Amino acid sequence: MPESVNKGPSSSAPAGEKIRKTAKPKKKKAGTFGTALANTPFVVWSAAFIIIPLLFVLYYSFFDPEKGFSIEYIKVFFTEPMYMKAFGLSALYSVIATLISLVIAYPFAYFLSKVSPASQRLQMVLIMLPMWMNMLLRTYSWNQILQDNGLINKLLGVFGISSVHFLGTPGAVILGMVYNYLPYMILPIYTAMSKIDRPLLEASEDLGCNGFQKLRRVIFPLSLSGVISGVIMVFVPSISTFYISQKMSLGKVTLIGDIIEQQIKLHYAEGGLNRGAAMSLVLMIIILIATFIMNRFSDEDEGVLM
Amino acid sequence: MKENMILELKNITVSFDGETVLDNLNLSIRDGEFVTFLGASGCGKTTTLRVIAGFITPDSGDVFFDGGRINDLPPYKRQVNTIFQRYALFPHLNVFDNVAFGLKVAGMKKEEIRPKVEEMLELVNMKAFAHRKIHTLSGGQQQRVAIARALVNSPRILLLDEPLAALDYKLRKDMQNELRRIQRATGITFIFVTHDQEEALSMSDTVVVMNEGKIQQIGSPTDIYNEPQNAFVADFIGESNIIDGVMLEDYKVRLDGRDFECLDKGFAPKEPVDVVIRPEDVDIVPLEKGKLEGEVTAITFKGDYYEMIVDVCGFKWMVQATDETKVGTKVGLIIEPDAIHIMKKSKYSGMFGDYSTFSDEMDQMDAEEEALEQMEESDNA
Numbered sequence: 001m002p003e004s005v006n007k008g009p010s011s012s013a014p015a016g017e018k019i020r021k022t023a024k025p026k027k028k029k030a031g032t033f034g035t036a037l038a039n040t041p042f043v044v045w046s047a048a049f050i051i052i053p054l055l056f057v058l059y060y061s062f063f064d065p066e067k068g069f070s071i072e073y074i075k076v077f078f079t080e081p082m083y084m085k086a087f088g089l090s091a092l093y094s095v096i097a098t099l100i101s102l103v104i105a106y107p108f109a110y111f112l113s114k115v116s117p118a119s120q121r122l123q124m125v126l127i128m129l130p131m132w133m134n135m136l137l138r139t140y141s142w143n144q145i146l147q148d149n150g151l152i153n154k155l156l157g158v159f160g161i162s163s164v165h166f167l168g169t170p171g172a173v174i175l176g177m178v179y180n181y182l183p184y185m186i187l188p189i190y191t192a193m194s195k196i197d198r199p200l201l202e203a204s205e206d207l208g209c210n211g212f213q214k215l216r217r218v219i220f221p222l223s224l225s226g227v228i229s230g231v232i233m234v235f236v237p238s239i240s241t242f243y244i245s246q247k248m249s250l251g252k253v254t255l256i257g258d259i260i261e262q263q264i265k266l267h268y269a270e271g272g273l274n275r276g277a278a279m280s281l282v283l284m285i286i287i288l289i290a291t292f293i294m295n296r297f298s299d300e301d302e303g304v305l306m
Numbered sequence: 307m308k309e310n311m312i313l314e315l316k317n318i319t320v321s322f323d324g325e326t327v328l329d330n331l332n333l334s335i336r337d338g339e340f341v342t343f344l345g346a347s348g349c350g351k352t353t354t355l356r357v358i359a360g361f362i363t364p365d366s367g368d369v370f371f372d373g374g375r376i377n378d379l380p381p382y383k384r385q386v387n388t389i390f391q392r393y394a395l396f397p398h399l400n401v402f403d404n405v406a407f408g409l410k411v412a413g414m415k416k417e418e419i420r421p422k423v424e425e426m427l428e429l430v431n432m433k434a435f436a437h438r439k440i441h442t443l444s445g446g447q448q449q450r451v452a453i454a455r456a457l458v459n460s461p462r463i464l465l466l467d468e469p470l471a472a473l474d475y476k477l478r479k480d481m482q483n484e485l486r487r488i489q490r491a492t493g494i495t496f497i498f499v500t501h502d503q504e505e506a507l508s509m510s511d512t513v514v515v516m517n518e519g520k521i522q523q524i525g526s527p528t529d530i531y532n533e534p535q536n537a538f539v540a541d542f543i544g545e546s547n548i549i550d551g552v553m554l555e556d557y558k559v560r561l562d563g564r565d566f567e568c569l570d571k572g573f574a575p576k577e578p579v580d581v582v583i584r585p586e587d588v589d590i591v592p593l594e595k596g597k598l599e600g601e602v603t604a605i606t607f608k609g610d611y612y613e614m615i616v617d618v619c620g621f622k623w624m625v626q627a628t629d630e631t632k633v634g635t636k637v638g639l640i641i642e643p644d645a646i647h648i649m650k651k652s653k654y655s656g657m658f659g660d661y662s663t664f665s666d667e668m669d670q671m672d673a674e675e676e677a678l679e680q681m682e683e684s685d686n687a
């Protein structure tokens with residue numbers, strides 16, 4: 001080949017990208033000490049708030065003050081039918097909530113990325129707005145709205161429809177999850193979509209794609225990393241949900257998160273802390289494995305937010 | 307004649323935010339032609355291509371393809387493929403799948419796609435790179451993939467939007483030859499965009515010179531060079547001296563107070579005209595033998611010739627000659643009849659073709675002269 005390396009611009013990267021790439025090695029040389037210093041607050045922070053609590057979880061999962069080391073607490077997660085059932089429910093609910101979020105978020109993000117920039121900004125603020133409120137308050141509000149004599153039933157009454165029991169149904173729990181976690185699905189998908197180069201879309205039309213083919217062959221593959229991030233970011237909090245299920249099901253649906261909470265809050269003295277810690281640990285490992293599998297779906301060299 | 311036309315633009319007007327970008331464009335392109343749109347940045351070349359590809363619907367006017375009006379045909383239904391200004395290759399696909407994209411979309415079977423894609427990669431010398439990711443390729447390689455990706459669909463028309471602008475000089479020359487070869491081999495109509503006049507002249511069957519959203523001239527490269535229609539074209543294509551003249555009668559023009567024979571006719575008696583004389587067509591002779599008299603004010607060695615600025619009655623001519631003449635020498639100039647080209651006056655008259663403010667060397671000389679004058683003035687004071 002006669003051409004020299006990297007003379008032309010790469011297809012999508014703006015010129016700035018390349019400058020950054022070439023500048024990188026310089027930075028490395030600038031001294032690992034400086035880098036270490038700059039990273040110190042982060043190291044301290046992660047030690048204090050991530051590593052140490054994790055060590056506590058590990059400790060309480062395997063040690064109790066009287067018996068010493070034991071794998072009883074881990075074992076109980078798998079042997080006690082009530083726990084397994086709660087875990088199964090959590091898995092089921094979180095998968096459903098994640099899928100519903102995806103089905104809502106994907107078209108939403110798609111159309112959002114197509115409107116004018118001003119409108120995009122406004123809608124992003126509207127999406128983020130509920131997130132500025134405490135999750136407990138948000139859920140409590142839904143609880144009020146869905147009451148038998150709540151806002152919605154009053155509205156239905158106007159049209160002569162008799163009161164519907166929303167609360168206490170699985171649907172209400174799913175609604176609570178979707179409402180709380182939907183922004184985490186929209187944001188990464190929207191980000192991935194707005195990063196797609198416009199000329200790529202025109203190129204696909206030029207090469208014969210109608211609207212649907214363009215979506216399938218270009219937009220979807222190029223937004224897949226956002227979908228995977230979104231799925232992980234909704235699935236993880238959903239599977240360990242606790243408060244939402246209590247408030248929305250009126251205590252009828254007990255998820256693994258609720259059990260962990262009860263163990264630690266109500267049965268602290270009789271080994272509840274150990275069981276709670278052990279269940280958290282198992283849950284964490286399961287989430288890690290699930291996340292790892294999800295990540296395998298995405299492009300190898302495209303990092304996905306975990 | 308008409309059935310030969312693959313594409314016709316009729317009275318195309320496009321404006322963005324009230325600003326007219328294409329102004330009543332008319333153009334016919336023959337099947338199998340290599341046509342080049344030539345013009346400075348911002349003159350509407352890309353916009354014209356986008357009208358042809360279907361990404362822009364013109365405000366008024368019609369686009370005809372094979373005689374049928376296609377104004378409302380969406381891009382994906384047009385038998386036109388584009389090589390975009392920055393290639394627009396799909397980053398999620400490797401080289402092979404990028405090239406196969408159009409065929410897959412068209413629903414072609416895998417076993418039919420493979421040989422076609424391989425043949426195309428062969429044509430652009432990229433066979434060894436079939437499984438490479440796009441971002442691992444150099445600019446020139448991406449360029450070739452973009453060509454293959456468009457050509458594999460056997461379009462009737464291929465649009466190329468400044469495809470060589472990002473390449474370095476040598477690679478650009480290679481690709482010019484290669485594109486010309488591919489065009490001849492495939493017989494596909496190429497519509498090529500460039501702002502480089504040399505590129506346009508060396509590659510095309512037909513050149514379309516554009517400025518400010520208007521077509522200035524359509525013609526073969528030699529026509530465009532030898533018979534420019536107005537001062538803009540004469541100046542944009544190569545170097546030109548453009549001098550005010552008066553047409554005395556058929557085949558006789560007066561400039562700088564002298565009468566010259568020429569080959570042009572059909573002007574009104576005493577009609578003011580623009581006279582174009584190319585620098586290589588002016589001959590330098592001893593003072594007494596010249597028809598015009600001037601003084602050499604600058605000379606630059608250009609390798610195989612010298613480029614001189616000659617001041618004739620205050621108008622600076624550019625003259626190219628193989629012999630060196632010292633600055634300050636008084637010389638005579640003669641011009642053969644076939645070196646003179648007469649143009650009607652246009653809105654560009656008087657804007658181009660005078661070399662009094664030519665090149666950085668000249669600028670510098672002017673600046674030095676001025677500085678000298680200023681020093682003299684301050685000395686006198």
Ligand SMILES: Nc1ncnc2c1ncn2[C@@H]1O[C@H](COP(=O)(O)OP(=O)(O)O)[C@@H](O)[C@H]1O
Nearest residue numbers: 322323327345346347348349350351352353354
């Ligand atoms: N989508 C657009 N919106 C507004 N102005 C545009 C748009 N596209 C092109 N223009 C303007 O139209 C003019 C011609 O542009 P273009 O066709 O891209 O020129 P060229 O390709 O010859 O450099 C320019 O002044 C440009 O700013």
Ligand SMILES: [Mg+2]
Nearest residue numbers: 351352391467
């Ligand atoms: Mg352009």
